[in-house]
Amino acid sequence: MSRDxxxxxxxxxxxxxxxxxxxxxxxxxxxxxxLVLFSxxxxxxxxxxxxxxxxxYVRLAGxxxxxxxxxxxxxxxxxxxxxxVVLGAMAALALWRFRFPLRGAFDGAITLPIVVPEICMGxxxxxxxxxxxxxxxxxxxxxxxxxxxxxxxxxxxxxxxxVVRARLASFNRELEEAARDLGAGELRALRDVVLPHLRPxxxxxxxxxxxxxLDDFVITFFTAGPNTVTFPVKIYSMVRFSVTPEVNAASxxxxxxxxxxxxxxxxxxxxxxxxx
Amino acid sequence: xxxxxxxxxxxxxxxxxxxxxxxxxxxxEFFALLGPSGCGxxxxxxxxxxxxxxxxxxxxxxGVDMAGTPPNRRPVNMVFQSYAVxxxxxVADNVAYGLVIDKVPRAERDARVAxxxxxxxxxxxxxxxxxxxxxxxxxxxxxxxxxxxxxxxxLLDEPLSALDAKLRDAMxxxxxxxxxxxxxxxVMVTHDQDEALALASxxxxxxxxxxxxxxxxxxxxxxxxxxxVADFIGSINLFAGSWQIDASDRRRIISPxxxxxxxxxAGANPPSGTTIWAGVRPEKIRIVPADxxxxxxxxxxxxxxxxxxxxxxxxxxxxxxxxxxxxxxxPNTTPLAAKELAIGRPVRLAWDxxxxxxxxx
Amino acid sequence: MIARPRIEGGSSAAxxxxxxxxxxxxxxxxxxxxxxxxxxxxxxxxxLTEVAVTGTLGNYARLSDPVYLWIFGKSLxxxxxxxxxCLLIGFPYALVMTFAAPRGKVLLLLAIMLPxxxxxxxxxxxxxxxxxxxxxxxQGLGLIGxxxxxxxxxxxxxxxxxxxxxxxxxxxxxxxxxxRLDRSLIEASLDLGAGHLTTIFRVVIxxxxxxxxxxxxxxxxxxxxxxxxxxxxxxxxxxxxxxxxERQFKRANDWPFGAALSFVLMYLxxxxxxxxxxxxxxxxxxVAA
Numbered sequence: 001m002s003r004d005x006x007x008x009x010x011x012x013x014x015x016x017x018x019x020x021x022x023x024x025x026x027x028x029x030x031x032x033x034x035l036v037l038f039s040x041x042x043x044x045x046x047x048x049x050x051x052x053x054x055x056x057y058v059r060l061a062g063x064x065x066x067x068x069x070x071x072x073x074x075x076x077x078x079x080x081x082x083x084x085v086v087l088g089a090m091a092a093l094a095l096w097r098f099r100f101p102l103r104g105a106f107d108g109a110i111t112l113p114i115v116v117p118e119i120c121m122g123x124x125x126x127x128x129x130x131x132x133x134x135x136x137x138x139x140x141x142x143x144x145x146x147x148x149x150x151x152x153x154x155x156x157x158x159x160x161x162x163v164v165r166a167r168l169a170s171f172n173r174e175l176e177e178a179a180r181d182l183g184a185g186e187l188r189a190l191r192d193v194v195l196p197h198l199r200p201x202x203x204x205x206x207x208x209x210x211x212x213x214l215d216d217f218v219i220t221f222f223t224a225g226p227n228t229v230t231f232p233v234k235i236y237s238m239v240r241f242s243v244t245p246e247v248n249a250a251s252x253x254x255x256x257x258x259x260x261x262x263x264x265x266x267x268x269x270x271x272x273x274x275x276x
Numbered sequence: 277x278x279x280x281x282x283x284x285x286x287x288x289x290x291x292x293x294x295x296x297x298x299x300x301x302x303x304x305e306f307f308a309l310l311g312p313s314g315c316g317x318x319x320x321x322x323x324x325x326x327x328x329x330x331x332x333x334x335x336x337x338x339g340v341d342m343a344g345t346p347p348n349r350r351p352v353n354m355v356f357q358s359y360a361v362x363x364x365x366x367v368a369d370n371v372a373y374g375l376v377i378d379k380v381p382r383a384e385r386d387a388r389v390a391x392x393x394x395x396x397x398x399x400x401x402x403x404x405x406x407x408x409x410x411x412x413x414x415x416x417x418x419x420x421x422x423x424x425x426x427x428x429x430x431l432l433d434e435p436l437s438a439l440d441a442k443l444r445d446a447m448x449x450x451x452x453x454x455x456x457x458x459x460x461x462x463v464m465v466t467h468d469q470d471e472a473l474a475l476a477s478x479x480x481x482x483x484x485x486x487x488x489x490x491x492x493x494x495x496x497x498x499x500x501x502x503x504x505v506a507d508f509i510g511s512i513n514l515f516a517g518s519w520q521i522d523a524s525d526r527r528r529i530i531s532p533x534x535x536x537x538x539x540x541x542a543g544a545n546p547p548s549g550t551t552i553w554a555g556v557r558p559e560k561i562r563i564v565p566a567d568x569x570x571x572x573x574x575x576x577x578x579x580x581x582x583x584x585x586x587x588x589x590x591x592x593x594x595x596x597x598x599x600x601x602x603x604x605x606x607p608n609t610t611p612l613a614a615k616e617l618a619i620g621r622p623v624r625l626a627w628d629x630x631x632x633x634x635x636x637x
Numbered sequence: 638m639i640a641r642p643r644i645e646g647g648s649s650a651a652x653x654x655x656x657x658x659x660x661x662x663x664x665x666x667x668x669x670x671x672x673x674x675x676x677x678x679x680x681x682x683x684x685l686t687e688v689a690v691t692g693t694l695g696n697y698a699r700l701s702d703p704v705y706l707w708i709f710g711k712s713l714x715x716x717x718x719x720x721x722x723c724l725l726i727g728f729p730y731a732l733v734m735t736f737a738a739p740r741g742k743v744l745l746l747l748a749i750m751l752p753x754x755x756x757x758x759x760x761x762x763x764x765x766x767x768x769x770x771x772x773x774x775x776q777g778l779g780l781i782g783x784x785x786x787x788x789x790x791x792x793x794x795x796x797x798x799x800x801x802x803x804x805x806x807x808x809x810x811x812x813x814x815x816x817r818l819d820r821s822l823i824e825a826s827l828d829l830g831a832g833h834l835t836t837i838f839r840v841v842i843x844x845x846x847x848x849x850x851x852x853x854x855x856x857x858x859x860x861x862x863x864x865x866x867x868x869x870x871x872x873x874x875x876x877x878x879x880x881x882x883e884r885q886f887k888r889a890n891d892w893p894f895g896a897a898l899s900f901v902l903m904y905l906x907x908x909x910x911x912x913x914x915x916x917x918x919x920x921x922x923x924v925a926a
Contacts, residue, residue, distance in 0.1 A: 007327060007328050008326065008327060008824075009736060010736060011733060012733045012734075012738070021730055024726060024730050028748075028752045028801070029752070030767065031760070031764050031801075032755065032759075035762070035766060086658070090658055091660075094652065094659070097647055097651075098644055098647060099643075106660060109668060110663060115910060117858065117861070119862050119878075119899065120906075123882060123886055123896070123899050124899075125670060127670065127892065128666070128670035128673065150666055161659075186647055187650070215757065217757060218864050222883075232756060239758070247762065248766075251756070251758075254756050255756065258754055258755055258756060259755065262751070325828055347828050348831055352828075354824075356824065360824065362844075363844065364844055373829050373831075377829060378830055
């Protein structure tokens with residue numbers, strides 16, 4: 001059967017544009033693909049393929065410092081996610097429902113962490129936890145991760161707010177009014193009717209917060225004390241100082257986790273991401 | 277023939293939007309493509325404009341095959357359903373757009389723009405911006421913008437559908453006047469049969485991608501080619517029955533719906549005994565006084581079971597003893613006429629043989 | 638009589654339940670720390686970690702020092718080059734995405750977002766591997782007898798890295814704007830005789846311009862404040878502002894100066910946000926007819 005012939009507006013079917021898209025893909029994915037590929041390469045220094053091996057992943061599993069860093073990252077991410085989802089949802093509800101003085105200021109303050117350059121936030125956290133409200137040193141794990149966690153929550157929960165607000169926009173107000181009409185108090189109605197509608201957004205927001213926390217480097221780098229090392233920070237020192245192929249393996253692991261979580265999050269939010 | 281559409285088919289994936297359509301449009305005609313939503317009329321129009329490419333068949337304008345000719349090189353211009361007036365340009369700049377592209381010299385361009393704006397009665401609006409105009413005004417800008425290029429064919433996509441009733445009537449007369457004055461061939465797409473009948477010199481009725489009948493409005497209304505046409509344009513009473521030519525060459529349809537046969541003068545001549553539908557339009561049925569002599573054809577009796585007062589006419593639903601429902605439309609020639617059409621009143625109906633339409637499909 | 642502040646939309650109790658925690662948090666852990674930095678930018682160091690806020694503009698004045706001016710200028714150049722290149726590469730991609738079939742749209746969206754969600758560190762490191770003397774590019778060039786070129790630790794590498802990282806930042810808002818454009822405007826332009834390129838320049842670009850500006854800002858500002866990419870991919874002369882800031886806080890111990898530099902970035906960010914909000918509102922009023 002003959003294909004539909006392309007109309008004048010079918011830009012997506014013109015070969016020069018398709019070539020362009022292909023080139024962009026190559027540009028974006030070649031480095032990442034080669035990274036993963038060479039985490040399985042037996043050779044140490046050069047990129048000449050010398051045989052398939054899981055060695056580097058095995059070494060990874062045995063590297064105590066790395067494992068500690070990874071556990072730290074997971075702990076921080078977990079705590080961050082929990083608090084971020086709650087704070088983010090609350091902020092979204094407050095902005096969606098109520099008109100109050102200084103609403104604009106609140107809205108702006110919540111949006112700022114998303115647009116502010118990371119270095120500014122990192123520096124602010126450094127000073128804050130260094131002199132203004134010094135985090136006590138030599139705390140037992142996991143409390144020694146407190147400062148980093150607070151910093152992560154601060155830049156994560158606004159993202160959750162954005163996601164939840166988007167979902168609130170599609171909420172049919174009449175459902176809540178029906179609940180009120182049937183006798184539910186205000187907070188009860190919020191809990192019984194609005195929260196269930198928000199579930200996908202909350203899950204998507206949680207995955208987002210988790211990923212952001214797990215991946216963060218700059219802010220953590222500035223906030224962390226010398227003894228608290230997270231996974232990205234450890235990888236950074238490995239890249240800077242001792243480039244072994246283990247770094248490939250570690251990076252691939254991080255990449256895989258991020259991709260899986262992100263895809264899950266996107267799936268839950270629906271594929272309609274065009275409304276940004 | 278200015279436009280020749282030859283066996284054009286358009287498919288979107290497995291969906292056939294236009295199925296083997298062939299038609300010819302003469303120069304100077306006001307032609308309408310009419311049909312229900314999704315029948316393919318807009319797709320056909322867009323293929324004329326070059327915005328869609330036919331899957332099969334060809335389109336010729338002025339004898340030239342338009343295959344491979346992109347929209348910007350066709351002697352055709354279109355007024356879009358949403359008007360598509362450029363929001364970032366003034367009215368004058370909008371109208372001048374096509375002339376600027378064609379590199380028409382400044383003096384001539386300004387003159388033609390002024391002429392076009394005067395034609396659509398927007399002369400004093402030249403410097404306004406689109407967001408300061410009403411919907412009807414924006415449509416006129418779109419019209420001027422297309423006509424200023426003096427195309428061989430002007431395409432209009434549902435030109436009156438977005439306007440309210442009063443504006444629609446006014447715009448309808450204006451469109452007719454403009455077409456007469458400018459003499460350009462207009463091809464219009466509409467789902468509103470009143471529009472098509474009032475404006476077009478010829479209509480093509482489409483259904484599910486196929487051309488069902490191409491005729492003048494009068495022919496479409498009084499001589500529909502099928503039940504679909506008869507029912508789409510206006511309303512009609514249909515009686516299924518079998519065809520009979522008796523010894524004295526009288527043509528009749530014997531229908532179980534009516535006790536008395538239907539006589540017709542229609543020219544059709546199917547074999548005796550064929551299943552036929554006889555159609556009679558509501559306005560062609562009249563109420564006969566109760567004491568009139570009984571007729572031997574084209575008559576029925578029943579009770580009024582519903583009546584809708586529409587100001588100029590009253591639409592009545594009459595149910596016969598056999599349970600058949602007949603619709604008739606009674607002009608309210610006197611102020612109290614409607615009152616006599618009370619529910620429950622028994623009536624006798626009659627119509628002329630000349631009003632009976634014979635449909636074989 | 639003191640007028641009580643009006644809270645509309647529900648009861649006070651409900652409002653404070655949802656408003657209190659995030660408001661307190663954002664003030665305590667964001668507004669206050671940033672305000673402290675802002676205050677510090679007007680102070681000078683006194684002792685090891687004490688900073689006396691004296692209201693001096695000395696720290697900002699130091700920016701006029703040719704050394705810092707040079708770095709600042711170079712950062713602007715890097716960010717500008719990155720944004721321009723991203724726009725050039727990203728616009729056709731966004732165009733294809735806008736006019737693709739629904740499934741294609743989703744795939745293209747996914748394809749551009751996935752690298753974005755990958756760790757910045759990982760992405761930068763991957764580029765390092767590709768651009769090393771023994772990396773892909775040099776190996777490929779070696780096959781045709783060229784090179785090897787020293788690509789890493791150069792300004793060139795920094796720009797490539799910045800483009801690599803910020804490309805998705807541009808494509809998404811570009812797509813969002815293009816997608817909202819009324820197709821019939823493009824069709825009308827073609828119908829009136831304009832070719833495709835003419836249509837893009839005369840109709841598409843003037844109408845999507847506010848959205849494009851938005852996209853450019855969303856790319857320029859983060860690129861300007863970039864730390865990791867220039868740090869890993871750049872050479873000693875490819876420093877950007879963020880590196881200088883880091884030095885002030887971690888090694889040189891000149892917090893007030895570091896604070897001033899940070900806040901220059903902040904001022905730019907806030908200015909960009911304000912400008913964006915302004916143009917968006919003006920454009921929305923113009924087109925919404």
